[in-house]
Amino acid sequence: MIKNERQTVLGSYSSEDVIFLLKDLSAADLEKSTAERELAIQQGIHYSEMLPVEYQPTREYLQLFDESLDTYKQKVAIAAGTVCELVMEEKGRDIVFVSLARAGTPIGILMKRYAQKAHDWTIPHYSVSIIRGRGIDENALLYILDQHPSKRLVFIDGWTGKGAISKELARSVRLFEERHGRVLDDELAVLADPGHCSSLFGTREDFLIPSACLNSTVSGLVSRTVLNDNWIKDGDFHGAKVYKELAEQDVSNQYIDVITAEFEAALPLIQQAKAELQQMDRTPTWKGLQSIETIQREFGIQDTNLIKPGAGETTRVLLRRIPWKILVKDKSDSRLKHIFQLAKERNVPVEEYKNMSYTCCGLIKPMETDQ
Known part of the structure; x- marks a missing residue:
């Protein structure tokens, strides 16, 4: 039971896999259409004050999700096992996994299962x-520290893009220490680090993590998180909705189970990957930012928040935002089938652009121009 009897989100995952420290806002009317939300964000309203309408995948797109899961299940299992091995070896036994909702949640579950x-x-x-811009939920951190006073918190996310969340976490941890006198480890463990923003990762390859393909239906039916003063008061956790009406489309536990089933066979490959990573210099170089600066200059984009690099972030642009165009390093890259499918469904142009370190990049349309 959460102290102070806070009503927290209960998604479709087992409580043995994860406990969400999120206030249940399922009854709140927070969704805005993509166009309304895009305009509001670009006019200065924070993205966390509202939610996108959940994308309802077409049959063709769901087929692509199934195909990508089948194609990458071993790769995801190896990466999850590898980053878990690095974390356990470097952080010790007395640890608590703290995944960042929502992309980090399935990765945290996979690491716990491994x-x-x-x-x-x-x-x-x-x-x-x-x-981003508002920090981590300090009430949730205080709760975890109260429950596990002798343990070290390990923060987990799905992947890196520009490194915005890595920077937000570092800033949040500094503020938390100033306010509460508690020192936390701000190193972010991720499944994939194509942005070169972390030293704890399973791979730096920019490949499609299948859980990036869908929204709540691969994340325990939980929405993006919300920080809106109309609903979140002092002492509350940040909020989220649970889309119980999408239960028939939910593949959250199927996704976890399929990858968990790969762990045993992947053990030798995980040990090999771990050994290779331990031999290399994993110091973050923020290499991906160089690509962002080049794209920003060449395409005349004023706000870097309109540039979303990497397979995961590009997918999110197509699912939640109003894309201007999609850049791909190689138009014949079979790993990007789902990107091409979504771009086709949304009538978004795809342009080959080789001068970047990522496999693809989503560019959001500036609402005040006709670019």
């Missing part, structure tokens, strides 16, 4: 909110 399966370690796992 630790249990490969090492018989049961690691507590919570999912909390972090919001």
Whole structure:
């Protein structure tokens, strides 16, 4: 039971896999159409004050999700196992997984499952909110520290793009120490680090993590997180909705189970990947930012928040925002089938652009221009 009897989100994951420290806003009317939301964001309203309308995938797109899961299930299992091995070795046994909702949640579950399966370690796992420009949910962190006073918190996310969340986490941890006198480790563990923003990762390859393909239906039916003063009061956790009406389309646990089933066979490959990563210099170089600066200059984009690099972020642009165009390094790259499918459905031009370190990049349309 959460202290102070806070009503928290109960998604479709088992509480043995994850405990969401999020206020349940399922009854709140927070959704805006893509056009309304895009205009509001670009006029200065914070993205966390509203939610996008959930994209309802077409049959063709769901087929692509199934295909991508089948194609990448072993790769995701190896990356999840590898980053978990690095974390356990470098951070020790007395740890708590704190995944960043919502992209980090399935990755945190996979790491928890791997630790249990490969090492018989049961690691507590919570999912909390972090919001670009507004920080991490300090009430959630205080709750976790109260429950596990002797343990070290390990923050987990899905992937890196420009590194905005890595920077937000570092800033939040500094503020948390100033306010509460508690020192936390701001290193972010991720499944994939194509932006070169972390030293704890399973891979730096910019490939499609299938959980980036869908929204709530691969994230325990939980929405993006919300920080809106009309609904979130002092002492509350940040909020989220649970889309119970989408239960028939929910593949959250199927996704976890399919990848968990790969762990045993992948163990030798995980140990090999871990050994290779331990031999390399994993110091973050923020290499991806160089690509962003080049794209910003060449396409005349004033706001870097309108540039979303990498397979995961490009997918999100197509699912939630109003894309201007999609850049791909190689138009024949079979790993980007779902990108091409979504771009076709939304009538978004796809342009080959080789001068970047990512496989693809989504550019959001500036609402005040006709670019």
